[in-house]
Amino acid sequence: MLAWRVHEFGPPEAMILEKIPRPSPGRGEVLVHVHAAGVGPWDGWIRAGKSALPQPLPLTLGSDLSGTIVALGPGISEMGIGDQVFGVTNTQFLGAYAEYAVASAGMLAKKPSSLSYAEAASVPVVAVTAWQGLFEQARLEAGQTVVIHGAAGNVGAYAVQLARRARLRSIATAGTKDIEYVRSLGADKVLDYHTQRFEDEVEDVDAVFDLVGGETQARSFQVLRRGGKLISAVSQPDQQRAKDHGVTAAFFLVNVTSERLRTIGELIDRGELKACIGAVLPLANGRDAHMMLEGRRSAPKGKIVLDVEAADEVTARA
Incomplete structure (x- = not known):
């Protein structure tokens, strides 16, 4: 699968789009076929080596995501294969800029039905x-x-x-x-x-x-x-x-949980909360997204999102 990786901390130029093995979910985790991944300032801090959390290299960037579950780790009972979900990957905020990502089940919820995958990926954090x-x-x-x-x-x-x-x-x-x-x-x-x-x-x-x-x-x-x-x-x-x-x-540091995501998702589906999406870029343009984060390119009003689904279609044809 394709993933945006960092082998050494640095500017957006340090990001490398490369093929890596598809991960497998462990206990309490699911494997998500990623359709879209949100891009946030914290991704830039991690890429630059400025995160307060320990981030061993090499790593795959990204935390916000939306997609469909394709595999379940042990101990998963409330989710099933094929479920459309949104949320974040894990407490390390890693792994979402990829065609497939392992995510903690406790940090995911059902995708709001009124949102596209790109819109849903803009919401969680x-x-x-x-x-x-x-x-x-x-x-x-x-x-x-x-x-x-x-x-x-x-x-x-x-x-x-x-x-x-x-x-x-x-x-x-x-x-x-x-x-x-x-x-x-x-x-x-x-x-x-x-x-x-x-x-x-x-x-x-x-x-x-x-x-x-x-x-x-x-x-x-x-x-x-x-x-x-x-x-x-x-x-x-x-x-x-x-x-x-x-x-x-x-x-305080954000703590994304299934319960909080469900609350947010219900408000969105009832029309009481509007997703604020700014730009949707192809997965291949992940470096450009980080240049927007740093002000090196014009940034939109609203969240930047990577469309991973399109990259997956290209990979399938290759």
């Missing part, structure tokens, strides 16, 4: 991150107010939609060109970070969902009410600063 940040980390409830930084990004777009559905009041920050887009997602108020300082416009909010980090995160403490929460999916907040402001602050 970013949508679950938004869900966890708002409802499991910040524990927000209807009527409360949240500031969402980076609202036009892939996680932010889901956070804005989920906030609206949960009847939260959302104040979103975005760049000038993205104001109308974020407003269309359902934000109650959108601030242009190019021309407005959010701390001059906002005060006493229940939570800040930080998807930007850096100075934006540091300035966010002053807009929280006493007892409020700063939740970051980007970097660890300053605990002394949190104490000084009388708030709690936490960084």
